[in-house]
Each structure stands twice: as structure tokens, then as C-alpha cells.
Amino acid sequence: MKKELFANPDLCTGCNRCTIACSAKNEGVFQPSKARLRVTNFPLRGFSVPNVCFQCPKANCLEACPNDAMFRGADGVVRLNRDLCSGCGNCVNACPYGMVEQNAKGIPYKCDLCDGDPACVKECHAEALVHAAGDAALFQLKAAQMKTRPQSGTPLEKRHKVAQTIKRNSRG
Amino acid sequence: MNLYMGKMLVVDLSAESVTTEPLRAEWLREYWGAWGLALAYYTDAVSPEVDPLAPENAVVIMTAPLCGTLVPLASRMCLVSKSPHTGTIFESNVGGSFGPELKYAGYDGIIIKGRASSPVFLKIDDDRVSIECAEHMAGQGIFETEKLMEAAMGAHGAKTLAIGPAAENLITYSMIGSESYRQFGRGGTGALFGSKNLKGIVCRGTGGVRVADMARFLERTDHYTKNDLLCDDNLWAKTDGTPILVEVTNEMGIHPTRNYTKGFNGRKDRLNSDAIQAAKLGNRACASCPMACGKFTRVNSAEIEGPEYETLCLGGSNCEVHDLEAVIRFNRLCDDLGLDTMTCGSTISLAMEMTENGVHDFKLRFGQVDEYLKVVYEIATLSTERGRDLAKGAKHLAAKYGAEDLSMEVKGLEMPAYEPRGNFGMGIAYATSERGACHLRAFPIFATDPHDIDALVSDVVDAQNANSIKWSLGFCDFWGTINTTIEADLMSAGLGEAVSAEELDQAGERIWTLSRLFNLAAGFTAADDTLPKKIMERPLEAGRHEGRVFSRPDLARAIQSYYQLRDWSAKGIPSSRKLAALGLDKKTL
Ligand code: SF4
Numbered sequence: 061m062k063k064e065l066f067a068n069p070d071l072c073t074g075c076n077r078c079t080i081a082c083s084a085k086n087e088g089v090f091q092p093s094k095a096r097l098r099v100t101n102f103p104l105r106g107f108s109v110p111n112v113c114f115q116c117p118k119a120n121c122l123e124a125c126p127n128d129a130m131f132r133g134a135d136g137v138v139r140l141n142r143d144l145c146s147g148c149g150n151c152v153n154a155c156p157y158g159m160v161e162q163n164a165k166g167i168p169y170k171c172d173l174c175d176g177d178p179a180c181v182k183e184c185h186a187e188a189l190v191h192a193a194g195d196a197a198l199f200q201l202k203a204a205q206m207k208t209r210p211q212s213g214t215p216l217e218k219r220h221k222v223a224q225t226i227k228r229n230s231r232g
Numbered sequence: 233m234n235l236y237m238g239k240m241l242v243v244d245l246s247a248e249s250v251t252t253e254p255l256r257a258e259w260l261r262e263y264w265g266a267w268g269l270a271l272a273y274y275t276d277a278v279s280p281e282v283d284p285l286a287p288e289n290a291v292v293i294m295t296a297p298l299c300g301t302l303v304p305l306a307s308r309m310c311l312v313s314k315s316p317h318t319g320t321i322f323e324s325n326v327g328g329s330f331g332p333e334l335k336y337a338g339y340d341g342i343i344i345k346g347r348a349s350s351p352v353f354l355k356i357d358d359d360r361v362s363i364e365c366a367e368h369m370a371g372q373g374i375f376e377t378e379k380l381m382e383a384a385m386g387a388h389g390a391k392t393l394a395i396g397p398a399a400e401n402l403i404t405y406s407m408i409g410s411e412s413y414r415q416f417g418r419g420g421t422g423a424l425f426g427s428k429n430l431k432g433i434v435c436r437g438t439g440g441v442r443v444a445d446m447a448r449f450l451e452r453t454d455h456y457t458k459n460d461l462l463c464d465d466n467l468w469a470k471t472d473g474t475p476i477l478v479e480v481t482n483e484m485g486i487h488p489t490r491n492y493t494k495g496f497n498g499r500k501d502r503l504n505s506d507a508i509q510a511a512k513l514g515n516r517a518c519a520s521c522p523m524a525c526g527k528f529t530r531v532n533s534a535e536i537e538g539p540e541y542e543t544l545c546l547g548g549s550n551c552e553v554h555d556l557e558a559v560i561r562f563n564r565l566c567d568d569l570g571l572d573t574m575t576c577g578s579t580i581s582l583a584m585e586m587t588e589n590g591v592h593d594f595k596l597r598f599g600q601v602d603e604y605l606k607v608v609y610e611i612a613t614l615s616t617e618r619g620r621d622l623a624k625g626a627k628h629l630a631a632k633y634g635a636e637d638l639s640m641e642v643k644g645l646e647m648p649a650y651e652p653r654g655n656f657g658m659g660i661a662y663a664t665s666e667r668g669a670c671h672l673r674a675f676p677i678f679a680t681d682p683h684d685i686d687a688l689v690s691d692v693v694d695a696q697n698a699n700s701i702k703w704s705l706g707f708c709d710f711w712g713t714i715n716t717t718i719e720a721d722l723m724s725a726g727l728g729e730a731v732s733a734e735e736l737d738q739a740g741e742r743i744w745t746l747s748r749l750f751n752l753a754a755g756f757t758a759a760d761d762t763l764p765k766k767i768m769e770r771p772l773e774a775g776r777h778e779g780r781v782f783s784r785p786d787l788a789r790a791i792q793s794y795y796q797l798r799d800w801s802a803k804g805i806p807s808s809r810k811l812a813a814l815g816l817d818k819k820t821l
């Protein structure tokens with residue numbers, strides 16, 4: 061069974077070890093703003109949402125790419141072939157969860173599940189991030205998180221909207 | 233640069249100017265970061281005679297070298313200034329995520345000088361830094377101020393420091409809040425911002441922190457996280473957090489109850505860790521921390537991150553309030569209005585005792601919840617006479633009504649929640665701390681013999697030196713097993729230069745000694761290294777150490793032995809030999 065990344069906001073402490081670790085692995089520097097997952101914090105309500113790429117079965121980022129630079133690997137992970145990418149940014153706009161961004165050179169980056177060995181999961185001591193084949197409960201959790209699909213806004217705004225719905229469902 | 237960003241932000245509110253300057257490289261290996269480096273910048277900028285609330289005073293906020301990296305429990309940031317509450321040099325530190333964000337924005341710290349002519353806030357958006365109008369935030373609580381500043385940034389998730397009405401009213405135990413429930417809590421940090429007309433700081437940073445060799449740095453970090461941090465001695469922080477201390481201190485007979493009359497609270501189970509767990513919705517963490525000691529709780533409609541141990545005791549047991557919902561409400565009011573829960577709780581318990589003793593009727597009685605909650609608002613807004621009385625803190629409140637024997641403070645700072653009659657080490661720690669009664673300089677509650685003065689003096693000296701460097705490297709108290717060998721190894725891996733435990737040990741002593749020099753120059757003497765009258769004269773009631781006092785002769789002996797061990801004179805003045813050894817002999821204050 062192929063493993064997927066699941067996030068459980070009810071267990072998330074808002075520590076950001078995941079984003080710090082992700083940026084260290086992918087950028088060689090501690091820089092959460094460049095992490096491939098992000099954490100939306102609501103400190104007043106004591107709630108945090110890990111925003112992750114769902115590697116969507118029907119991936120808008122992939123469908124929106126005019127150059128077939130986005131493709132799905134055998135492991136189900138949606139990846140970028142840099143050689144084909146024109147830097148148009150269509151994928152950034154297309155992802156409803158705000159999980160693709162472009163670097164200073166216009167090259168998009170997104171989660172590649174660390175080729176099956178996710179750095180973020182290893183640093184999540186709260187078990188809010190799980191890398192597993194998944195059971196009914198986890199798939200249900202994921203499906204609920206995928207329901208809110210903001211169509212416009214910056215990636216940050218989309219992540220915030222998605223997180224707000226999740227918070228409302230959990231904490232009122 | 234590795235670990236450091238190499239840049240300080242200098243804000244002059246009188247001149248309405250924001251500039252940057254390179255980090256003073258020559259200070260880094262003497263003072264390292266956070267507390268130490270802030271102290272170096274502060275003492276360089278300001279004379280010890282300065283009036284804390286005058287525009288001439290400066291406030292230095294400083295991050296630490298490992299802050300923003302994957303090293304756990306290393307992201308605390310310090311504020312150093314002269315305290316309006318104590319008149320001493322004062323270091324206060326806060327966790328959360330503001331420190332890392334400031335570094336990601338490109339700065340190691342901020343120096344704030346002058347006074348704005350009307351309320352302003354500081355907006356830091358990477359390298360775009362501006363002083364913005366805050367008139368529409370005036371009088372707002374911390375929670376709303378944070379929301380307004382975040383909106384002004386136009387980006388969800390910006391990190392904030394904010395003050396509430398208590399600080400605008402220059403109450404000397406007002407604090408600066410961060411991310412709702414975290415604080416530069418003690419010593420009137422809020423009034424420092426208030427006196428500068430600075431309502432807050434909002435920061436967004438998108439840059440990163442670099443290290444010499446990422447693979448090696450991650451390997452060392454992982455090693456100490458697994459083999460030292462996440463071990464039995466420290467895991468209480470993850471499972472229980474500070475509320476575990478309710479049982480621990482009661483068991484030890486050092487749990488302040490009824491304004492430090494008793495050392496044991498028979499109704500502790502209403503406020504202990506089990507009670508907190510029963511009310512818990514989730515765990516909360518500072519940036520990069522795997523422990524998540526913060527417990528987010530809700531009772532009926534009252535929710536908060538906390539209450540922490542100090543509030544459970546000083547706002548609970550010590551006021552004989554045994555209702556967790558009431559303590560949560562008290563805590564939340566303080567967090568929003570901007571008051572230090574410790575000083576506020578202690579001042580209220582004093583007023584309760586004064587009322588019960590017939591000294592003065594404040595209409596505040598032990599265990600009476602309604603008035604206890606009402607008076608917090610009155611203090612923060614100065615809206616009633618008793619509010620204005622209590623807003624001055626325990627020392628001045630007691631002095632006004634001739635009740636000096638009931639006020640529980642050292643150098644004007646109200647005592648934390650550990651009873652010195654039951655543990656002389658805590659008494660020695662309070663008496664000798666540079667900022668008055670404080671449990672974050674030495675914490676000898678687990679000493680084998682809590683009344684063995686010689687052993688405790690030596691424990692206190694060692695802990696003060698160790699904590700001086702620990703806070704300077706931004707570490708949290710709750711990595712209880714860390715030492716300068718681990719710290720040196722992590723710093724070496726990050727900097728790519730050899731750092732030795734010995735130089736860190738020496739830096740700790742240097743920082744402690746420089747604080748002492750400042751206080752001496754500010755007019756403090758050996759006579760201020762003392763304890764409240766009640767501790768020295770009135771026998772403790774209830775608990776394991778019932779009947780004990782920490783007598784004047786015992787304390788005098790402890791203090792002299794402390795000075796000797798530090799190579800200070802009988803008057804508490806560091807010897808020139810000691811100053812030379814620490815490289816402080818040419819330091820002018
Ligand atoms: S980037 Fe967005 S659209 Fe693409 S797979 Fe991930 S979540 Fe789905």
C-alpha cells in the first residue's frame with residue numbers, strides 16, 4: 061500500500077518544527093516561508109492547522125500546467141519537471157489549498173513527500189503529522205480537510221481560509 | 233553570517249527614525265545573545281541613573297543565536313532595560329514565535345529609544361520597517377491590538393508584541409503580550425513601551441537562518457534532542473507542564489497559601505495538574521519546541537492557554553481562590569489588560585490580608601471571587617481608589633497603610649510561588665537576584681537538605697551563572713538537563729568555529745557580574761539583598777516546614793558566604809581581581 065501524508069489539527073501544537081525541518085531539507089537553510097507545508101496558527105483560540113499538499117487524486121495544479129511540467133509519479137506524488145516549466149505560475153493559482161509557490165526565479169515548488177521519507181513527520185513530536193497507508197478515520201479526516209476549496213487569493217490567503225474552516229469545525 | 237543575522241534595528245521614536253546597524257561583532261564571544269548581548273547594548277546606551285519611564289531610557293530586545301533553527305527550546309528572546317517597578321536592571325524573556333520571525337525578517341534585535349508624540353506601532357515587514365499611527369488602538373486590550381496590527385500587516389500569521397491599557401496607564405507591573413498568552417511578564421516591561429507611546433510591534437519575516445554545516449548541525453541537534461532533552465528528567469513539561477508543580481510544592485511544604493501564611497494548601501486538588509488535564513483542549517508550543525508545555529484549557533465559557541503554575545498559586549492558593557474557572561478568568565483578564573499575573577495576584581492577596589486583619593478595608597477577602605475578578609479591571613484602568621492603590625504593587629501598597637510586615641517582595645518585585653521558609657535556597661535566590669524576588673535565576677527546590685545554607689549558597693551561585701548564559705543563548709528553563717558542554721557543541725556546529733564550555737561558563741559569570749555593577753551604580757547596596765519581614769519573623773503555618781522562619785542571622789550568614797564565593801566584598805562589591813578576570817575592569821557605566 062502506498063503511504064500518504066495525513067495531518068491532524070487537533071493534535072498540532074503550532075510548534076513549526078515541521079516547517080523548519082522541511083526548509084532545512086529542501087533549501088539548506090532554516091526558512092519556514094519556503095517550507096512545502098505550512099502551519100496556520102490561531103493563538104487566541106489555542107488552535108493550529110498544518111496545511112499540507114494532499115497529492116490530490118484530481119490535482120488542479122497538474123491539470124492547469126500548459127507544458128506538462130507537472131506530472132504524477134508512480135508513487136502517486138505530484139511533481140515538477142523543471143526542464144519543461146516555463147514559470148507561468150498557473151499551478152500556483154490553480155491549487156485551491158495554497159500549496160504551490162514560486163521562488164524568486166519563478167520556479168514553482170511543492171511537496172514531493174521527500175521521496176517517501178518525509179522530514180516533517182520525523183520532527184512532529186505531537187503526532188499531528190502521520191505518514192501511513194491510512195485507515196478509514198484518516199481518510200475521513202483528509203476528505204473533510206479537502207472540502208474547502210478557495211478559488212481565488214494568494215496561497216497564504218487560501219491556506220488561511222482552509223484553516224479557518226477546519227478551526228470552526230473543531231473549536232467553534 | 234552563521235546563526236546571527238548580523239543586523240540590529242535602531243528605532244528612535246522621538247526622531248521618528250528607523251535605521252539599522254551591524255551587530256557588534258566584538259561583543260558576540262563575550263555576551264553571545266539575548267540577555268547578555270541585550271545587557272551589553274543597554275549598558276552601553278544608558279546611564280544607571282536614568283528614570284526608567286523617561287524618553288532617555290532605552291529598551292533592548294534581543295534574539296539568540298540558535299533561535300529560528302531546529303534546536304529545540306532555544307527560541308526565547310530577552311528584553312533588557314531598567315525596571316520601573318524595581319529600579320534595578322531587568323531582564324525579562326518570552327517564548328512563542330516572535331523571536332524567530334524577527335530573525336527571519338533579518339534582525340538579531342531591536343533598540344528602542346525616545347518617545348513618540350502620539351501612540352504608534354512598529355511594523356517590520358522584512359526590510360520594510362515603519363513607524364505607524366496607533367491612535368485607533370489606544371485603550372484596546374492586547375488581544376484586539378494584536379488583531380489590528382495583524383490586519384495592518386495585511387498578512388495572516390504576522391507575529392506580534394502588544395501592550396494593553398495597564399501599560400498605557402504606566403502601571404509598573406504591566407507587561408508586553410505576544411501571541412495572546414505569552415509575555416515579557418515581569419518588572420513592568422509594558423510600562424516601558426507605554427512610556428514611549430509604543431503600542432506594539434508587528435513582524436513578518438520571510439528570510440532564513442544559516443548554519444555552517446547543515447548536515448552536522450542537524451545530526452548534533454537530533455542527538456541532544458533524543459538523548460538528553462526527551463528523557464525522564466524533562467518529560468514532565470510534555471505531559472503536564474508547570475501545573476505539575478502544584479503537587480510538588482505542596483508535598484515539599486513550600487506552596488504559598490493565604491498571602492504566604494501557609495506552606496500547604498489543603499484544597500490543592502482543585503488547581504493541580506489533574507484539574508488542568510480535565511479542562512484541557514490541547515497542547516501548545518513555542519516555535520521549534522517538541523514539548524508543548526502550554527495546556528489550552530476551557531471551563532464553561534472561559535478559555536485560555538494556561539494557567540501556569542505561578543498563576544495557579546499566586547492567583548489561586550495564595551488568594552485562597554480554589555475555583556479553576558475563576559483563576560482562568562483572572563489569568564485571561566491579566567493577559568488581555570496587560571498585567572503580570574504574579575505581581576497582580578500577590579498584590580491582591582496582600583490587600584486581602586490587610587482587609588482581614590483590619591488594616592484597611594479593600595472589600596477583598598480570601599476566597600471571595602467576585603471582588604477578586606473586579607479589582608483586576610480596576611487596577612488596569614485605574615478606575616477606583618482601591619484599583620489605584622493596588623496598581624502600585626505590594627511594596628507601595630503596604631507602605632501606604634503601614635503594613636510593611638505583610639508585603640512579600642524583594643527589591644520591590646513580588647515573590648514567586650516557592651516559600652523560602654521551607655527552602656532557604658529559594659530565599660537566597662530571591663535575596664541575591666539582580667531583579668528582585670525571582671525563581672528564574674536559581675531554583676534549588678530539589679536540594680537534598682533545603683536548610684543547609686552552605687550547600688545552598690554554592691548551588692545558587694552555580695545556577696545563577698549557568699542560567700545567565702542559558703538565557704543568553706535563548707534556551708528555555710525547561711531543558712533542565714542542558715549544560716554548557718551541550719550548548720558549546722551546538723554553537724560550534726552552527727557557527728563552524730570551536731566554542732568551549734569554559735568560555736560559556738565565564739560569559740555567564742560576566743553577565744551576572746555586569747548586572748551587579750549596574751545595580752550598584754543605580755544606588756542599590758548590600759542592604760537590599762534581603763527578604764520580606766514575614767519570612768524572617770513569622771513562623772510558617774501548615775505543611776512540612778511548619779514553624780520555620782528564615783531568621784535574620786541565618787540570612788546574614790548566607791549572604792556573606794554568597795559574597796565570598798563570588799569574590800565580592802562584605803558590602804557586596806565585586807573585587808577588582810574578579811572584574812579583571814572577567815574583562816570588566818575597564819567597563820564604565
Ligand atoms: S499542490 Fe495543491 S492541487 Fe496540487 S496536489 Fe498538492 S494540494 Fe493538490
Ligand code: SF4
Nearest residue numbers: 082171173174178180
Ligand atoms: S514531506 Fe518533505 S517536502 Fe513534503 S512537507 Fe514534509 S518535509 Fe516538506
Ligand code: SF4
Nearest residue numbers: 072073075076078184
Ligand atoms: S511539527 Fe507537528 S505539532 Fe508542530 S506545527 Fe508541525 S504539525 Fe503541528
